[in-house]
Amino acid sequence: xxxxxxxxxxxxxxxxxxxxxxxxxxxxxxxxxxxxxxxxxxxxxxxxxxxxxxxxxxxxxxxxxxxxxxxxxxxxxxxxxxxxxxxxxxxxxxxxxxxxxxxxxxxxxxx
Amino acid sequence: xxxxxxxxxxxxxxxxxxxxxxxxxxxxxxxxxxxxxxxxxxxxxxxxxxxxxxxxxxxxxxxxxxxxxxxxxxxxxxxxxxxxxxxxxxxxxxxxxxxxxxxxxxxxxxxxxxxxxxxxxxxxxxxxxxxxxxxxxxxxxxxxxxxxxxxxxxxxxxxxxxxxxxxxxxxxxxxxxxxxxxxxxxxxxxxxxxxxxxxxxxxxxxxxxxxxxxxxxxxxxxxxxxxxxxxxxxxxxxxxxxxxxxxxxxxxxxxxxxxxxxxxxxxxxxxxxxxxxxxxxxxxxxxxxxxxxxxxxxxxxxxxxxxxxxxxxxxxxxxxxxxxxxxxxxxxxxxx
Numbered sequence: 001x002x003x004x005x006x007x008x009x010x011x012x013x014x015x016x017x018x019x020x021x022x023x024x025x026x027x028x029x030x031x032x033x034x035x036x037x038x039x040x041x042x043x044x045x046x047x048x049x050x051x052x053x054x055x056x057x058x059x060x061x062x063x064x065x066x067x068x069x070x071x072x073x074x075x076x077x078x079x080x081x082x083x084x085x086x087x088x089x090x091x092x093x094x095x096x097x098x099x100x101x102x103x104x105x106x107x108x109x110x111x
Numbered sequence: 112x113x114x115x116x117x118x119x120x121x122x123x124x125x126x127x128x129x130x131x132x133x134x135x136x137x138x139x140x141x142x143x144x145x146x147x148x149x150x151x152x153x154x155x156x157x158x159x160x161x162x163x164x165x166x167x168x169x170x171x172x173x174x175x176x177x178x179x180x181x182x183x184x185x186x187x188x189x190x191x192x193x194x195x196x197x198x199x200x201x202x203x204x205x206x207x208x209x210x211x212x213x214x215x216x217x218x219x220x221x222x223x224x225x226x227x228x229x230x231x232x233x234x235x236x237x238x239x240x241x242x243x244x245x246x247x248x249x250x251x252x253x254x255x256x257x258x259x260x261x262x263x264x265x266x267x268x269x270x271x272x273x274x275x276x277x278x279x280x281x282x283x284x285x286x287x288x289x290x291x292x293x294x295x296x297x298x299x300x301x302x303x304x305x306x307x308x309x310x311x312x313x314x315x316x317x318x319x320x321x322x323x324x325x326x327x328x329x330x331x332x333x334x335x336x337x338x339x340x341x342x343x344x345x346x347x348x349x350x351x352x353x354x355x356x357x358x359x360x361x362x363x364x365x366x367x368x369x370x371x372x373x374x375x376x377x378x379x380x381x382x383x384x385x386x387x388x389x390x391x392x393x394x395x396x397x398x399x400x401x402x403x404x405x406x407x408x409x410x411x412x413x414x415x416x417x418x419x420x421x422x423x424x425x426x427x428x429x430x431x432x433x434x435x436x437x438x439x440x441x442x443x444x445x446x447x
Contacts, residue, residue, distance in 0.1 A: 064374070064397035064415065065397050066396050066416070068416065069396045069397040069398075069415040069416030070397060070415060071438065072144060072166060072438045072439075072440075073415060073440065075166075076166040076168070076184070076185070077168075077185070087166060087184070088185060092165075092184055095165060095166040095437070096145060099143070099144040099145055099146075099436070099437035099438065100144075100417045100435075100436065100437045100438055101416075101417075101438055102416060102438075103417070
């Protein structure tokens with residue numbers, strides 16, 4: 001970190017804010033791994049990365065087939081909030097808009 | 112005369128038993144989005160739709176099989192009258208400025224209360240406040256929280272055991288909660304995380320399995336089955352031999368000599384040899400839920416996508432593919 005700081009210089013307000021934070025401001029966010037809860041909130045109830053991320057180097061490999069069949073399972077519980085609607089907070093009614101993804105995917109409206 | 116009467120009574124009882132067995136009927140409940148669809152196990156036709164608000168998740172059956180409780184959007188609890196095929200009550204655990212999310216739910220053996228593991232969040236001064244999960248006992252008639260116990264952060268799925276004297280909660284480890292006294296207490300932790308056991312136990316078929324909660328887990332090397340006898344509280348771990356298959360959910364055959372698992376394939380597991388007997392591709396794609404007819408002749412897979420495939424349990428050939436109204440989460444069997 002100190003090596004990087006020696007050669008990098010903050011040029012704008014945001015960069016200076018980040019630098020200030022790094023120099024001793026109270027943490028406002030932290031990685032979940034640092035605990036508690038101590039594990040990343042992922043796909044399984046042990047809040048580890050789950051079935052679909054599949055860390056194994058060998059069989060079984062692959063995600064759900066077709067991925068649309070896993071859409072509502074992931075949307076409702078907010079497992080992949082960057083990829084599918086977040087059913088816990090921002091899109092609790094996603095099931096009304098698109099109850100059957102294979103049939104209704106054209107009706108999906110979310111950011 | 113007395114002997115004749117005795118024979119008559121025995122005969123009548125025997126006939127009654129035969130007629131009871133003959134009249135046992137399977138109904139399958141497809142847990143969908145905004146709807147529960149009922150499948151007749153004799154004809155494998157959809158015979159009823161039960162509107163139920165929200166994306167649906169856990170389900171638990173009342174002891175008299177009259178009501179199915181189904182959680183929705185992680186904060187609603189629908190009470191479904193299985194005679195009327197209708198939601199007759201909906202409880203909401205959110206309120207008072209708090210969002211609450213149910214990640215484990217089971218009806219107590221008394222049928223009057225339920226246990227839920229609930230996470231809560233709110234905002235204070237623009238900051239998100241998240242509370243550790245709590246085990247809550249709920250009055251099913253009023254929704255009133257009768258008592259709570261703070262749980263470890265990872266606690267989620269749960270099941271009642273030992274006639275309701277204990278609740279087992281699954282997270283990184285399995286937490287045994289004594290609920291027999293006024294004050295609920297964590298009395299034992301069954302280690303799983305240190306054994307590298309990774310669970311997604313959202314599907315369990317305790318009443319279809321004759322009172323055994325079962326979920327599959329993975330380690331970096333293998334798939335195993337963790338079974339909890341709800342009557343005794345005994346935990347049985349069955350690591351399986353061979354390269355693991357992918358499965359979201361698993362269920363016993365009625366004779367418990369086999370288990371079936373499903374994700375992209377229908378997997379048959381020989382429980383005597385603890386090996387995978389067969390792997391059959393489900394051409395409809397990934398399924399979350401699995402179930403078995405009460406006579407063991409048919410296997411049903413469905414949810415995830417909007418299909419239910421009925422397999423012949425002996426030949427593993429698909430007998431029928433049902434197109435459901437919505438995508439779904441699970442498939443439960445109630446035998447009347």
